[in-house]
Amino acid sequence: MRRCVLVANGNWQNPEWHAKQLRENDFLVGIDGGAQHLYQLGRLPDLVVGDLDSLDAEVARELKAGGCQFVVYPPEKDLTDTQIALDLVKQRGFRDILLLGALGCRIDHLLSNLFSLVPLVNDGMRIKLADPEQSLWLFPNNELKIEGVPGQVVSLLALTPVTGITTNGLKYPLQDATLDPFCPYAISNELIGNKAKVSWSKGVLLGVCFSRPNHDYI
């Protein structure tokens, strides 16, 4: 099955970085205005999903003319555009998901995006969210491999209770540990070398990795 890349209408300040994330045969989904980012990179989305309130009408016409499929929803709906897009690609059988442009700083959207992923991960989807500054992984296969540079910050957060966590290659090791969502204590761990491995037996674990070593974000 092809990888599916969903592009939300978030932070897109570094188009070169985003262009490098896309592979030739990805199934590309533009989430509303996110379709415009793909268009500006010269890539035709396979699918556009949303209420079209943030997609330029002229661009929408060009995308339709190019053969891009549209799934349009009314603007007043219970779910966000991103949630609707995720459900759609799940129904179409995609399991490996890269979600771009979804890590902006509007806190309600960020939390809603992350929380919406938990049932999908429980159903077997492997999801990565990324921007030029950070990567977030939610994997169901109970093993996360991280590549980076020594000193790079790695945080682990339990989105549901997570048991049997063991790490290799991190400065503060965990051995058969349990993490509870409401007592997060695995923040700001660090890569010792260039690789680390985190394994766990049960639960939805969120790995957060920053792309610059020891970068102080706030």
Next chain:
Amino acid sequence: MRRCVLVANGNWQNPEWHAKQLRENDFLVGIDGGAQHLYQLGRLPDLVVGDLDSLDAEVARELKAGGCQFVVYPPEKDLTDTQIALDLVKQRGFRDILLLGALGCRIDHLLSNLFSLVPLVNDGMRIKLADPEQSLWLFPNNELKIEGVPGQVVSLLALTPVTGITTNGLKYPLQDATLDPFCPYAISNELIGNKAKVSWSKGVLLGVCFSRPNHDYI
């Protein structure tokens, strides 16, 4: 009991706004480098908590000379400075908490800060997080009153399953609704007038309100 204001070392780009949030008789806690923000506003923290890795040594000396109490932890610890500070003020009996400087964009810190609040709210603390752009409320008394301007965005997120939610004064009303953390569907509601009320019967609800009407953050 006095209100307790905790100042983390996050976004402080608008010191005038922050100065206006502080009342004369607040119990002020500087979380590590956050103490420096209070110092720069001409306010002496009652307490400084942290590993002092982000507090200027000269400022620390002046604060100590002024009578400010310090609780210093080693830098390699399981909990974050903010979590330690929250536990301390809970032990000291504070129940009304304003947390400033904790809404920066380092996602692991933001999630860790929010998740850490859930047990405190379950124990009866009323917590507000704010910066010039947004306010977040976690209240245990099952009623949230919001004041703002028509069209202002209000999102509701369940941090635990929340039941019996009823709203007044919001564009998309809820009546005895249930929200699940992993199916967030109360994002981007709006104030109809200048006031709204959200009540619920059980669970930890996070209210997010943006200070500019219909501002598109991402």
